[in-house]
Amino acid sequence: MPEPAFFVIMVAKIVVVFGLMLLSVAYLTWLERKVIGDIQVRLGPMRVGPHGLLQPIADGIKLMFKEDIVPQAADRTIYLLAPTLALIPAFISFAVIPFGDRIRLFGRTIDLVITDVNVGLLYVFGVASLGIYGIVLGGWASNNKYALLGGLRSAAQMISYELSLGLSVVGVLMLSQSLSLVQIVNAQSTAWFILFQPIGFLIFLICAIAETNRAPFDLPEAETELVAGFHVEYSSMKFAMYFMAEYANMITVAAMATTLFLGGWRGPFLPPVVWFLVKLYLFIFLFIWLRATLPRFRYDQLMRFGWKVLLPLALANIMITAAFVALR
Amino acid sequence: MEWLVFAPLAAVALATAVLVIVLRNPIYCALSLVGTFFALSGLYLLLQAQFIAVVQVIIYAGAIMVLFLFVIMLLDVGHEPPAWLQRDRPKLVLGIVLISLLLLELVVAIGSRVSQGIRGPYTSELVNAIGNTQLVGRLLFTDFLIPFEITSIILLIAIVGAMVLAKR
Numbered sequence: 001m002p003e004p005a006f007f008v009i010m011v012a013k014i015v016v017v018f019g020l021m022l023l024s025v026a027y028l029t030w031l032e033r034k035v036i037g038d039i040q041v042r043l044g045p046m047r048v049g050p051h052g053l054l055q056p057i058a059d060g061i062k063l064m065f066k067e068d069i070v071p072q073a074a075d076r077t078i079y080l081l082a083p084t085l086a087l088i089p090a091f092i093s094f095a096v097i098p099f100g101d102r103i104r105l106f107g108r109t110i111d112l113v114i115t116d117v118n119v120g121l122l123y124v125f126g127v128a129s130l131g132i133y134g135i136v137l138g139g140w141a142s143n144n145k146y147a148l149l150g151g152l153r154s155a156a157q158m159i160s161y162e163l164s165l166g167l168s169v170v171g172v173l174m175l176s177q178s179l180s181l182v183q184i185v186n187a188q189s190t191a192w193f194i195l196f197q198p199i200g201f202l203i204f205l206i207c208a209i210a211e212t213n214r215a216p217f218d219l220p221e222a223e224t225e226l227v228a229g230f231h232v233e234y235s236s237m238k239f240a241m242y243f244m245a246e247y248a249n250m251i252t253v254a255a256m257a258t259t260l261f262l263g264g265w266r267g268p269f270l271p272p273v274v275w276f277l278v279k280l281y282l283f284i285f286l287f288i289w290l291r292a293t294l295p296r297f298r299y300d301q302l303m304r305f306g307w308k309v310l311l312p313l314a315l316a317n318i319m320i321t322a323a324f325v326a327l328r
Numbered sequence: 329m330e331w332l333v334f335a336p337l338a339a340v341a342l343a344t345a346v347l348v349i350v351l352r353n354p355i356y357c358a359l360s361l362v363g364t365f366f367a368l369s370g371l372y373l374l375l376q377a378q379f380i381a382v383v384q385v386i387i388y389a390g391a392i393m394v395l396f397l398f399v400i401m402l403l404d405v406g407h408e409p410p411a412w413l414q415r416d417r418p419k420l421v422l423g424i425v426l427i428s429l430l431l432l433e434l435v436v437a438i439g440s441r442v443s444q445g446i447r448g449p450y451t452s453e454l455v456n457a458i459g460n461t462q463l464v465g466r467l468l469f470t471d472f473l474i475p476f477e478i479t480s481i482i483l484l485i486a487i488v489g490a491m492v493l494a495k496r
Contacts, residue, residue, distance in 0.1 A: 078355070118460060122382040129390025133362075136394065140355065140401050148401065155398045159391060179461055 005108070013114050014095075021094060025247040026056040032288050039292040060240070068236040071142060078141035083234065083241035086134025090248035093127040096120035097255045098182050100265050100273040112265075112273065113182060120181040121173070124256060125166060128211060131249065132158045135213070138242070139230035150229025153219050153299065158211060160306040165207035167314035171200040171321040172260050185264035192263040199317045201261045203310055208253040210306070212246060215291040219299060254283035333374055341367035354400045358393060365389045376452040379460045 030045065030052065037044025045052030070079060097120075100112030117123050132155055139151020173179065175196060176187035187193075194201045210217040219229075226232070231242045258264060258279040267275035297305070344363035351357050365388045372381035455463055468476050 075355075078359075117378070119378045119382045122379070122386065126382045126385040126390060129386055129394075132390070132394050133397075136397055136401070137355075137359075140397075152398060152401060155394050159394060162391070178459075 009110060017094060017114060018091065021091065021248060021251060024251055025244050026060065028247045028250065028284065029059065030056050035285065035288045036292045063237055063240040066236040068238065071233050073143040074233065075141040075143065078137050082134050082138035082141055083238045085137060086131060086245040087241045089127045089130040090245040090252065093124045093252045094255065096123050096181055097259055098185055098264055099276045116180055116182045119179045121169065121179045129162055131245065134245065135230050138234065142233035144233050146226045147230050147232050150226045154213060154230060157217065157219060157302060160303060161207045161210040164203055164306060164310040164314045165211060167318060168200045168203035168207060169260055170318045171197045174321050174325045181259050185259060185266065188263040188266060192261065194261040197261065199313065203314050203317065204261065205257060206310065208257060209287060209290065212249040212253055214250065214287055216294040216296050217302065218296060219302060250284060250287055254280045257283050330374065337367045337370040341371070355397065358396050358400060362389050362393050376455065377460065379464050
């Protein structure tokens with residue numbers, strides 16, 4: 001049996017990480033509106049608090065008090081379950097991502113990762129692949145044609161891009177010789193993997209945006225053709241839960257890109273945790289920037305791009321990396 | 329200690345497996361099957377097979393079952409089973425007889441300990457020392473290379489076959 005202090009540290013880490021994650025999710029909505037506002041030469045939210053800083057809290061209160069509508073023809077059980085199914089995977093995948101070096105606190109060494117699993121990378125992929133259920137089931141259970149189409153689109157999109165996403169990190173695995181994310185960060189102590197895997201990094205980034213259903217891959221909720229897609233019938237906190245899941249996924253994906261390709265928390269001068277956050281928010285800024293810049297893909301373009309460009313490219317990247325690793 | 333984890337997981341696996349065939353709505357059946365896969369994944373973890381446990385979730389729960397749902401939703405399969413699946417007395421009797429035979433066979437097989445197999449060289453300590461994933465990879469490309477290659481060719485044939493049939 002591990003000592004009691006182990007449990008205390010564990011619970012503390014979980015509470016801190018998930019508390020910060022919830023806070024980030026709330027303030028990402030503010031950041032997104034501010035950045036997009038800036039790009040479109042507007043001010044963005046300004047009324048609630050200085051520079052609209054209290055806007056997420058106002059939004060949260062508003063969403064909680066909104067009327068919660070369940071369509072009469074909906075499949076009630078699954079309709080109520082689906083937002084939770086989207087939210088849980090989005091939040092638990094962060095558990096294996098290291099966000100800082102080992103620190104000493106009150107005479108104990110504490111690893112700044114909730115748990116270092118020896119199949120950590122696969123765990124993230126496994127949990128991420130479950131996020132589809134929330135969207136597909138929500139779309140189906142609403143008993144609405146637009147919602148169903150949105151749900152089906154997301155299933156097709158996520159399965160197609162998950163394949164290239166998985167293949168894009170095989171190069172990283174070959175270089176690090178481990179599936180543990182802590183080991184992968186340690187393997188990048190001399191040079192970041194983005195130097196050896198630039199193509200893998202690009203494929204990962206594109207697929208990651210597609211996995212989070214964000215522009216230019218936001219087909220499941222394409223407003224102009226599907227009204228709002230899979231969440232068209234959802235209101236109140238259930239609607240909010242889908243958006244919390246989307247923003248939490250953004251954070252996870254940005255953290256994964258940081259960990260796999262940019263050396264995780266490694267960097268000179270600044271403390272490790274700060275480096276991790278800087279890199280993480282760099283990616284998040286990029287995601288917001290892309291949304292403000294790029295128009296949405298058409299469905300056939302999306303499929304063609306995924307299967308005929310990204311997948312062969314990812315496979316070629318694996319072959320080339322394998323050749324280099326074998327010859328080294 | 330191990331029982332505390334094993335018993336609930338086994339119960340969930342069995343209960344959800346029964347729900348797969350008992351429930352009427354095909355979507356609920358598919359979701360029950362996802363529950364079974366999760367319980368199985370937990371059982372693999374209990375056996376210290378982390379790699380298999382995670383791959384089970386990725387492949388079955390994350391990919392194959394989503395495709396199942398996709399097909400069920402697209403075809404809009406009705407809530408009532410088709411006519412040839414409706415219950416009637418002869419089928420019920422035949423089913424009970426077959427199930428009883430199968431159960432008997434199972435009891436005999438477990439009782440005679442024929443199916444226990446031989447103890448391999450890989451204890452869980454050894455597996456953890458080498459690394460779960462590393463060991464699976466090494467064995468796939470050495471001892472089990474021919475079955476592995478044959479499987480991949482069979483899968484390739486299936487993919488090409490599906491493409492040919494779909495293009496027709």
